[in-house]
Amino acid sequence: MLSVEAIIERLGGAAEAARLAGVGTEAIRKWRQARAVPPKHWTAILSNSDLSIADLSPASSASASSQPLQEPSSMTDLAHQRPDGADAVLVLADGTVLWGRGFGAHTDGARSLGEICFSTGMSGYQETLTDPSFAGQIITFTFPHIGNVGTTGEDDEAINVAARGLVVKQDLTEPSNWRSAQTLGAWLAARSIPGICGVDTRALTRRIRDNGPQTGLISFPADGRFDIPALLDAARGWPGLEGMDLARVVSCTQSYRWREGTWTGGTGPASTPDETAKRVVAVDYGAKRNILRCLVQAGCDVTVVPATATAEEILAHKPDGVFLSNGPGDPAATAEYAVPAIRGVLDAGKPVFGICLGHQLLGLALGAKTYKLEQGHRGANQPVKDLATGRVEITSQNHGFAVDDKTLPADVVVTHTSLFDGSNEGIRSTRLPAFSVQYHPEASPGPSDSFYLFERFVALMNNDICSI
Structure with missing residues (x-):
């Protein structure tokens, strides 16, 4: 194999190399940074130069350790072609086999099995991994520098890691952050979560984008032994998220009171509800801590109850309003016990505010239907339009299901819509004091364009009907 510099020189310099490969000069800079030419450019180079496959093929050396070991290929091509240096594998139900390098926890006899999804967020990987809405999913980060801020217990969105595995392109970056208490790899290992790097995450993301959600698994055995056909059978045997509660x-298993507000000036969460705070019951379908902090910051005294709480149990707390949290799984499955409770709260005239799964469940309680999205929305850069004001908010999102606009009853109106695919992002009832949004206005990680929604909920509890 020639060095990248030698390849560029043989092609006539950076500008000519870019022209022959059909790419921009930025791609040539990335070749140099990666110390390798990505396989997707080989065909163009071989067709327009005297270089050979042997010149371009990387040797099994550590110099390319941060690069993808391969692009997605079919099982028939790669089931038994384990590259040098590979000690972990990602297997998809469609037969795709992706070799890489493992980190975090060894899977040993167990496997990390779930739906492969991708997140476009460029920050907050720890918050993403601990978001309960990722239960049953293996996360692929499209941003390459994962691990650079380390981890700290202050940034966990829940007690446990909800995601079942992590897929990244490059080796985990060493932390460079004064708040870091542990590297991401060690943090994952302590929580029994495996990861795999050296995967072409761009190609994997395109596969999910074009073909829809895929079941997959990560295998990172301590003994380095792989049974690819058995792994493929396991991936194909997983039922998927549709129909799964x-x-x-x-969810929590018993009620508790939440007293922390949002972070201020880097000093940690502050604020304790006073006697003027509105009493809010938050139904925990997988609530993120920062949502609870935002409720407190907006002027709420928050009591959290389990997902299975009945209307009677919720109303026994004498709330001024009820919040329906985010969470994972199929809303139609969770609706079996959640919708009767929500309807009971609505019948009692209590103001209701929902986020993410809570939004979908409110939609179901009001008479709409939900459906599974082909790709889902996950990341911190999703544009949403407020139809009343025309304002565009850059939002943080994590969902694979949506409310079907076409099934909304006449007394429920659409308030927000996605500028990516036009799917529903918000509703409100014209008859009842209830509204919800699909995205995450608490935004950790993410922008803070949408905090006003928490203030709108408080205004609604103050009988300001015009607030929604």
Whole structure:
């Protein structure tokens, strides 16, 4: 194999190399940074130069350790072609086999099995991994520098890691952050979560984008032994998220009071509800801590109850309003016990505010239907339009299901819509004091364009009907 510099020189310099490969000069800079030419450019280079496959093929050396070991290929091509240096594998139900390097926890006899999804967020990987809405999913980060801020217990969105595995392109970056208490790899290992790097995450993301959600698994055995056909059978045997109720799995098991507000000036969460605070019952379908902090910051005294709480149990707390949290799984499955409770709260005239799964469940309680999205929305850069004001908010999102606009009853109106695919992002009832959004206005990680929604909920509890 020639060095990248030698390849560029043989092609006539950076500008000519870019022209022959059909790429921009930025791609040539990335070749140099990676110390390798990505296989997707080989065909163009071989067709327009005297270089050979042997010149371009990377040797099994540590110099390319941060690069993808391969792009997605079919099982028939790669089932038994384990590259040098590979000690972990990602297997998809469609037969795709992706070799890489493992980190975090060894899977040993167990496997990390779930739905492969991708997140476009460029920050907050720890918050993403601990978001309960990722239960049953293996996360692929499209941003390459994962691990650079380390981990700290202050950034966990829940007690446990909800995601089943992590897929990244490059080796985990060493932390460079004064708040870091542990590297991401050690943090994952302590929580029995495996990861795999050296995967072409761009190609994997395109596969999910074009073909829809895929079941997959990560195998990172301590003994380095792989049974690819058995792994493929396991991936194909997983039922998928549709029809799966995961809210009761990640929910709290008993009620508790939440008193922390949002972070201020880097000094940690502050604020304790006073006697003027509105009493809010938050139904925990997989609630993120920062949502609870935002409720407190907006002027709420928050009591959290389990996902399975009945209307009677919720109303026994004498709330001024009820919040329906985010969470994982199929809303139609969770609706079996959640919708009767929500309808009871609505019948009692209590103001209701929902986020993410809570939004979908409110939609179901009001008479709409939900459906599974082909790709889902996950990341911190999703544009949403407020139809009343025309304002565009850059939002943080994590969902694979949506409310079907076409099934909304006449007394429920659409308030927000996605500028990516036009799917529903918000509703409100014209008859009842209830509204919800699909995205995450607490935004950790993410922008803070949408905090006003928490203030709108408080205004609604103050009988300001015009607030929604």
